[in-house]
Amino acid sequence: MEASSNMEEVLYEFLPYGRVYKNGIVERLIDTDSIPALTDIETGVSSKDVSNIIPDSEVYVRLYLPNDLIVSAAKKLPVLVYFHGGAFIIATPSCSKYHNYLNALVAEAQVVAVSVHYRRPPEHPLPIAYEDSLAALQWVASHQNGNGPEAWLNDHADFDHVFLAGDSAGANIAHNLALSAGNVDFLPPGVNILGIALIHPYFWGSEAIGSESLEKEKKDYLDKLWPLVCPSDPDRDHPWINPVAEDAPSLAGLNCKRVLVCVAEKDILKDRGWLYYQILSKSGWLGVAEIQETEGEAHCFHLSDLKCENATNLMRRLAGFFNRDKPYL
Structure with missing residues (x-):
């Protein structure tokens, strides 16, 4: 409330x-504003909201379709399930920051996107956001046979090419879902998470690494954040927030074939992203890991100015990651 x-x-x-x-x-x-789902004038991307993902909860998804799919016949495209950031605490898919970003990303990448709203701390502390995000992903997967409740997914989603992505806290969610996706009954047969894109991921730990100790104020702030959003497991080396902690599950268990990690030079979280990439690359995981660092930029810079050169370059990199198999282009 x-x-x-x-x-x-x-x-x-x-x-x-x-x-x-x-x-x-x-x-x-x-990030408390709200834009209704509609057809975006600039991109032509159409969107609509679906509620009741979890009965009697505020959880909902906003679906996005590229403009040509409204009139085309049963064209199949990659599925992007996107989790918004905001330290787990703020923002929704309908706030202008994320609605405008998803419109632009869908237009550039030509994907069917599902932007997920999960319940947020402090009213709903973690792990509720993970549970809600899993429920939303399973709802998306329920359309795999073409007989789900939403025609846009039935008609246009290619479930051999499912991607999870998010920024900051949303990237944290995407990682944790991909790591759990190997569990029995997580997703139905025929639904494959092909890749995950982690944009400026919110990972942390109890001991400073890299340049973190040089930014005491920011470090102190982040040290206090995790216990606030996850009071039941406040340890900053809990595997949910520190995926490379000593007792964390091996990253070799990621249930996807490729990972893109995006970091920003002026982001205090940058070194965590680099460490994740390095540990993943050495873990024995059989997929392909990539990393991109944007020079001169801070945390989630791209959400504030979608048309600046660095934001445009980042969006093109993401579009290429989602469309590497080429038949969709």
């Missing part, structure tokens, strides 16, 4: 994201 009243006493605040009041009300301060 959002709040705008300043009359209640603040229990704690975690700026710039929000405040929690003693009466239990949560006030989110950024």
